Amino acid sequence: MSGSDPAGPSPPRPVPSPADDAARAAGAQTPLVEVTYLEAIREAMRAEMRRDDRVFLLGEDIGVYGGAFKITEGFLEEFGPDRVIDTPISEAAIVGAAIGAAHMGLRPVAEMQFIDFIAPAFDMIVNFAAKSRYRTGIGAGLVIRGPCGGGARSGPFHSQNVESYFANVPGLKMVAPATARDAAGLLIAAIRDPDPVLYFEHKFLYRRVKEALPPGDEIVVPLGRARTHRPGDALTIVTWGAMVWKCAAAADRIAAEDGAECEVIDLRSLRPLDADAIVNGVRRTGRLLVVHEAPGFGGLAGEICAQVNERAFEWLDAPVRRVTALDTPVPFAPTLEDWFLPQEEDIVAAARWLLAY
Amino acid sequence: MLDLHRFMVLTRTLEERLEVLFKQGHIVGGLYRSLGQEATAVGSAFALEEGDWLAPSIRDMGALFVRGLAPEEMLRQYTARGTSLCAGKDNTTHFTVPELGLLGPISPLGTQLCVLNGVAFAFRRRGTDRVCLTYQGEGASRTGASHEGFAMAAALDLPVVIVLEHNRWSFGTRSDRAAAVEDWAHTAVAYGLPARSVDGNDVLEVWEATGEAVSRARSGGGPGVVVAETYRMLGHAQHDAQRYVPAEELEEWRARDPIRRFEKVLLDEGFLSQAGIEEVHADVTAEVAAAAERALDEPYPVPEEARTRVYADPGDDPPIPWTRTDPVAGDYLGGAA
Numbered sequence: 244m245s246g247s248d249p250a251g252p253s254p255p256r257p258v259p260s261p262a263d264d265a266a267r268a269a270g271a272q273t274p275l276v277e278v279t280y281l282e283a284i285r286e287a288m289r290a291e292m293r294r295d296d297r298v299f300l301l302g303e304d305i306g307v308y309g310g311a312f313k314i315t316e317g318f319l320e321e322f323g324p325d326r327v328i329d330t331p332i333s334e335a336a337i338v339g340a341a342i343g344a345a346h347m348g349l350r351p352v353a354e355m356q357f358i359d360f361i362a363p364a365f366d367m368i369v370n371f372a373a374k375s376r377y378r379t380g381i382g383a384g385l386v387i388r389g390p391c392g393g394g395a396r397s398g399p400f401h402s403q404n405v406e407s408y409f410a411n412v413p414g415l416k417m418v419a420p421a422t423a424r425d426a427a428g429l430l431i432a433a434i435r436d437p438d439p440v441l442y443f444e445h446k447f448l449y450r451r452v453k454e455a456l457p458p459g460d461e462i463v464v465p466l467g468r469a470r471t472h473r474p475g476d477a478l479t480i481v482t483w484g485a486m487v488w489k490c491a492a493a494a495d496r497i498a499a500e501d502g503a504e505c506e507v508i509d510l511r512s513l514r515p516l517d518a519d520a521i522v523n524g525v526r527r528t529g530r531l532l533v534v535h536e537a538p539g540f541g542g543l544a545g546e547i548c549a550q551v552n553e554r555a556f557e558w559l560d561a562p563v564r565r566v567t568a569l570d571t572p573v574p575f576a577p578t579l580e581d582w583f584l585p586q587e588e589d590i591v592a593a594a595r596w597l598l599a600y
Numbered sequence: 601m602l603d604l605h606r607f608m609v610l611t612r613t614l615e616e617r618l619e620v621l622f623k624q625g626h627i628v629g630g631l632y633r634s635l636g637q638e639a640t641a642v643g644s645a646f647a648l649e650e651g652d653w654l655a656p657s658i659r660d661m662g663a664l665f666v667r668g669l670a671p672e673e674m675l676r677q678y679t680a681r682g683t684s685l686c687a688g689k690d691n692t693t694h695f696t697v698p699e700l701g702l703l704g705p706i707s708p709l710g711t712q713l714c715v716l717n718g719v720a721f722a723f724r725r726r727g728t729d730r731v732c733l734t735y736q737g738e739g740a741s742r743t744g745a746s747h748e749g750f751a752m753a754a755a756l757d758l759p760v761v762i763v764l765e766h767n768r769w770s771f772g773t774r775s776d777r778a779a780a781v782e783d784w785a786h787t788a789v790a791y792g793l794p795a796r797s798v799d800g801n802d803v804l805e806v807w808e809a810t811g812e813a814v815s816r817a818r819s820g821g822g823p824g825v826v827v828a829e830t831y832r833m834l835g836h837a838q839h840d841a842q843r844y845v846p847a848e849e850l851e852e853w854r855a856r857d858p859i860r861r862f863e864k865v866l867l868d869e870g871f872l873s874q875a876g877i878e879e880v881h882a883d884v885t886a887e888v889a890a891a892a893e894r895a896l897d898e899p900y901p902v903p904e905e906a907r908t909r910v911y912a913d914p915g916d917d918p919p920i921p922w923t924r925t926d927p928v929a930g931d932y933l934g935g936a937a
Contacts, residue, residue, distance in 0.1 A: 325725055330755065333751050336752035339718060339749065342714075342718055343718020343722065344725075346698070347718070366711060366745065367745070371711055376911070378690040379695055382912055384912075438911050
């Protein structure tokens with residue numbers, strides 16, 4: 244765990260597994276409902292707004308129109324124009340207003356229509372929100388959420404993964420759910436968190452990922468805790484977001500074809516980073532593959548490699564490898580984008596190389 | 601009337617003391633003075649009521665004193681004391697003091713308007729009639745954040761008043777080289793906001809015009825802009841000898857010095873005698889000297905403090921008494937449940 248982690252170093256502990264989650268969900272004695280990743284976000288936000296009237300939303304086209312992806316459809320009708328605010332196309336002003344409202348005790352959830360458009364708000368996020376508590380002692384507990392990621396044929400400005408832009412900014416937290424359960428649980432945890440949280444929802448997963456869940460307000464996924472998506476003892480694959488599903492598919496294929504079980508760790512939170520979960524995985528398997536959808540240069544895989552180097556070098560039986568997007572902007576044409584994005588084939592090839600090392 | 605005078609004198613006297621301390625090596629970092637602009641800061645802040653909020657810019661120290669800030673707080677800030685409002689982690693006017701309704705700016709310009717919009721929004725959500733006031737130099741008004749802040753304030757019809765301090769200079773560039781406007785009130789017109797230009801060196805006119813905008817905002821009339829025509833009489837900061845400023849222009853504006861002008865009014869109208877004026881200066885000088893002595897006696901923060909307060913600790917952010925009247929059952933603060 245890095246020195247900036249507010250929780251400080253934590254002892255090794257079991258990482259929650261999907262089986263635990265299912266057991267907990269069953270124990271809740273609430274009828275499960277099959278929801279998509281997108282519906283999980285919507286219902287979590289709705290539940291939190293019903294419970295706490297300090298929570299309000301602001302963003303472009305989120306009210307009357309219901310959001311570019313219809314996540315906030317019906318919210319204006321239910322919560323009214325004081326809590327669902329259509330703003331000008333002014334991302335800096337959106338984040339700025341969220342900071343001021345957070346100072347006053349409200350709980351703003353600001354939407355970036357596409358996470359790419361967070362760039363105009365960069366100053367407000369890294370200089371105002373992230374540094375506020377440090378400089379003045381007054382926190383800025385707010386959430387900035389928006390659709391990230393590629394695969395939807397949306398070109399250079401509607402497909403990016405921006406976590407590395409913000410990774411070097413102390414004071415920020417960042418989450419990137421891969422499952423419907425985490426989409427709900429991380430959003431609720433983010434809204435309740437006293438510090439600014441960037442919430443990256445992967446648009447490729449919106450309607451492709453489904454899960455049977457209890458009503459959203461019963462799920463809270465703590466920030467800073469990774470999750471074992473798939474157990475394994477031969478190789479640890481660390482990833483997050485949509486890549487979790489590609490890594491799981493790659494691991495399934497290797498299990499079927501090679502007879503080796505690869506562990507897939509879904510980080511869920513990118514800051515604070517659950518370095519303990521990564522290090523424990525490496526100490527179990529001796530091999531590490533980091534997969535992310537953003538370009539490799541300056542990407543979070545570099546930080547993960549460095550932390551493993553510092554804390555688990557003696558356990559490594561092979562060099563750490565990365566599979567990332569190409570070091571280019573996100574291209575538009577399907578042939579180009581597919582070549583740009585990490586694919587199952589790439590993950591399988593890198594995993595096999597590591598297993599054979 | 602007498603308070604207006606005292607706060608302007610306090611601003612200038614304290615800044616002069618800071619300049620002495622700067623030359624003696626006691627000041628950490630830069631020193632930014634507001635010489636010649638004291639009337640704009642003091643007069644506008646006077647238009648606010650208790651419970652209103654104010655976000656200063658770099659040359660608005662006088663406004664902070666009007667809002668109740670103790671002079672030694674500025675001395676602690678500039679000398680980077682551990683006891684300062686920013687605990688030594690940031691400088692100048694960059695502190696936020698909710699009890700005084702002060703929102704600290706950051707160095708990237710125009711941004712505090714965006715944040716103050718959120719404060720104003722929260723006031724309205726709570727059903728109060730509080731007003732927010734902020735400042736921008738005409739240079740800052742060219743930033744994207746400033747334009748977005750105007751757009752948002754106008755779109756949400758927020759109770760925000762913007763005092764645009766037209767002091768002719770943006771660091772080392774004359775503002776008419778960086779913008780093709782002569783009347784800076786046009787900035788407001790573009791967003792459908794009412795604007796009024798005033799003599800920024802006339803404290804009474806600034807007070808009156810800001811009061812008009814504040815009243816309109818308080819009664820639900822939305823944002824307003826006051827353009828204060830003034831002049832930056834010194835360089836951007838102590839390191840800047842402003843050799844690029846024409847001497848005759850400085851002479852011309854020196855004749856319009858806001859404090860001397862107001863003192864003439866006080867004399868003419870019989871509010872103060874010459875002796876009375878001198879007594880104010882002497883009192884304030886003694887007050888500032890004592891405050892400086894106390895501040896200099898205080899220590900720097902201990903090095904380990906550099907690591908603290910990046911994120912909330914458990915127990916931080918308790919229900920905020922000055923804002924939150926209705927903490928919801930179950931405390932959501934202090935981290936994820």
